[in-house]
Amino acid sequence: MLEKPDWPPLTLAEVDRLLRRYPLACGAERILCFSPRPLSAASVVETPLGRVFVKRHHRTVRDREGLLEEHRFLAFVAEKTGKESGLVQAALENADGDTVTTDGDWTYEVHPPGCGVDVYEQALSWTPFQSIGHAGATGRALARLHRAGEGYDAPRRKARQLVTSFTIFAGDDPVEGMKAYLEERPLLREYAERRNWRQSFGELSLPFYENLRPWLRYLAPLWTHNDFHASNLMWSGDGNAAEVCGIIDFGLADRTNAIHDLATAIERNIIEWLRMDELGAELVHLDHLDALLLGYEELHTVSYEQARALAAMLPLVHCEFALSETDYFLSILHSEEKAYLGYEGYFLAHARWFRSAQGKQLLERLELWANSRPRTSGVMQ
Numbered sequence: 001m002l003e004k005p006d007w008p009p010l011t012l013a014e015v016d017r018l019l020r021r022y023p024l025a026c027g028a029e030r031i032l033c034f035s036p037r038p039l040s041a042a043s044v045v046e047t048p049l050g051r052v053f054v055k056r057h058h059r060t061v062r063d064r065e066g067l068l069e070e071h072r073f074l075a076f077v078a079e080k081t082g083k084e085s086g087l088v089q090a091a092l093e094n095a096d097g098d099t100v101t102t103d104g105d106w107t108y109e110v111h112p113p114g115c116g117v118d119v120y121e122q123a124l125s126w127t128p129f130q131s132i133g134h135a136g137a138t139g140r141a142l143a144r145l146h147r148a149g150e151g152y153d154a155p156r157r158k159a160r161q162l163v164t165s166f167t168i169f170a171g172d173d174p175v176e177g178m179k180a181y182l183e184e185r186p187l188l189r190e191y192a193e194r195r196n197w198r199q200s201f202g203e204l205s206l207p208f209y210e211n212l213r214p215w216l217r218y219l220a221p222l223w224t225h226n227d228f229h230a231s232n233l234m235w236s237g238d239g240n241a242a243e244v245c246g247i248i249d250f251g252l253a254d255r256t257n258a259i260h261d262l263a264t265a266i267e268r269n270i271i272e273w274l275r276m277d278e279l280g281a282e283l284v285h286l287d288h289l290d291a292l293l294l295g296y297e298e299l300h301t302v303s304y305e306q307a308r309a310l311a312a313m314l315p316l317v318h319c320e321f322a323l324s325e326t327d328y329f330l331s332i333l334h335s336e337e338k339a340y341l342g343y344e345g346y347f348l349a350h351a352r353w354f355r356s357a358q359g360k361q362l363l364e365r366l367e368l369w370a371n372s373r374p375r376t377s378g379v380m381q
Contacts (some may be wrong), residue, residue, distance in 0.1 A: 006333060007041045007058065009034050015045050015054050018101060018108055021094045025052050025110065036122055039162055039328070040251075044113065051113040052092065053248075060332055061161045062107050062251075064100045069157050070250045071099045071109070073149075073223050080148035086115040087144060088247050114234035114246040123231040126273040128285050131240035134230060135269070135288040139295025141244035142228055142265055146258045146300060152223045156255035159184040161328045164226035164264065164321040166256035170216065174209050175201070181323065188327040191339060204351040208315040215309035218376075224261035226252040226321070229268040252321065259309050262296065263317040266310075271362070273350065284362050293369060307370030311363055315354035322347035 012031055019025035025047040032051070035042035040062075042055040057067070071091045078090040091099040092110045101108040119130070129135045157163055168177035178201060182189035225232075227249060234246030270289045275281040296302070302310070326342035329335045353359045 005038045005041065007039075007056070010041050010043045010045075010054060010056060014056075015043070018054065018103070019045065019047055019052065019110065021096075021101060022052070022092055022110055023095060024092055024112075025049055033121075036124070053111040053113060055109050055111070057107045057109075058332070059102070059105050059107050061328070064102055064107060066157075066160050067100045067107060067109055069154070070253055072154065073152060073253055074250055076152045077145065077148040080151075081144065086246055087141070087244075088148065089114075111248070114248050116234040116236050116245040117238050117242070119235045119238050119242070120229075120231035120233070123229075124274070125227070125229045125231070125268045126271065127231075128272055129230055129269055129288050132287055132291045133240040134235075134242065135285075135291035136295035137235075137243045138228070138230060138233065138265065138269065139292040140298055141233060141247060142225075142262065143296045143299035145225060145228075145247060146222065146261065149223050154223065154255065161332060162251065162321075162324055163254055164252040164256070164324070165254050166260050166320065168320060169205075169209050169212060169316050172213075174206065181320070185323075185327045185331070187330040188323060191326070191330055191343065192323075195343065200348055204348065205316060205319065208312065208351070208354070212309060212312035212316065215305055215312060218303070218305040219257040219259050219309055221255055222257050222261075223253060224256045224258065224264075225250060226254060226256065226261060226264055227268065228261060228265040258300070259302075259306055259313055260317060262302075263310055263313040265292065266314060267317055267350075276349070276353065282358070284358050286362070286365055289362070289365065290369075302373055303376040304370055304373040305376060307366070307373045311366035311370055314363065314366065315351055315359070318350050319347060322350070 010031060012028060015031065016028040020027045026049055027047060029046045029048065032044040032046055040055055040057050042053065045052055045054050074088060075090040078088045081087040089112045092112060093099055094101050099109065129138070156165065168174050168181050171177055175198070178197070182192055225247065232247065232249040233244045234248065235242040236245045266289060269292070270285050272281070272283045275283055322342060326339050326347065329338035329342050354363065
């Protein structure tokens with residue numbers, strides 16, 4: 001079931017007024033579809049000069065500088081992947097040469113239409129690939145993006161709503177990392193204190209962190225997508241042999257590392273979290289996991305040390321976005337009910353699942369894969 005959007009949908013009059021400011025659009029003729037994602041308002045729009053994708057944010061979620069953080073990274077990887085490939089496309093500029101347009105409480109961005117077929121247009125995160133072929137193609141596309149991101153040296157993003165980051169578990173003291181994360185988000189800190197975060201953190205997160213600690217030095221910083229789900233990819237066709245020809249939605253992008261991004265892709269595509277309440281449901285697609293890793297390594301070899309980091313990272317990779325989402329529910333939507341789902345149902349429950357039989361099986365599969373990788377004394381390049 002799709003969640004009710006948090007924000008009102010775009011209107012034709014609104015996008016027409018906006019797109020008259022964009023030389024590559026010159027107004028709007030009709031709205032072709034409305035995104036099912038609840039956290040912003042977005043639509044594909046028909047203009048006199050072709051289709052564009054319009055996304056609107058409330059300024060408390062994404063202000064101008066917040067969007068420019070994303071757009072600068074987009075422009076960099078678009079240049080690296082090449083205009084002809086279309087794998088990544090930079091945001092469109094308005095008549096002032098700016099990729100962000102503000103109007104009152106709203107912040108807008110406009111993008112070229114993704115090339116290819118939007119096979120997973122109505123799919124949510126945590127729903128599986130349609131085929132093993134799609135899993136392999138996703139791995140190859142992720143490796144291409146990581147290559148394109150090399151050399152982008154911008155610092156990590158400021159504390160913002162709905163961004164995936166890697167700070168809590170990146171250093172030697174995750175408890176202090178968690179305290180620093182909460183300190184920047186006062187309502188989340190108060191909420192987590194009421195729920196005795198230190199106890200659950202010590203019981204669930206710290207044991208997983210101890211598995212990760214020895215491998216942290218092998219993880220080179222890299223700006224990454226952080227939401228590499230099949231629904232954020234455009235495809236060369238709708239068949240099982242289709243390749244990825246476009247990557248969209250960099251809203252969660254930040255400076256993390258390639259293994260963090262690969263772990264996120266596994267978490268978002270391989271485990272059917274939406275079926276957790278089904279008794280006896282098989283949630284893990286191990287054949288898709290194998291294909292994803294094989295596709296990634298066609299272009300980007302993963303060492304033994306990095307593979308061990310991947311297995312250790314997986315039970316933790318969701319944590320900072322789950323906390324960010326909980327803060328969004330508290331600070332922006334003022335919904336204790338949704339905050340409970342974000343904190344208990346996502347932050348805690350997903351970590352707890354990795355202690356289940358299926359969770360352990362998945363981690364064991366990754367450990368087995370890691371043991372077959374070549375060893376290195378360096379960091380990921």
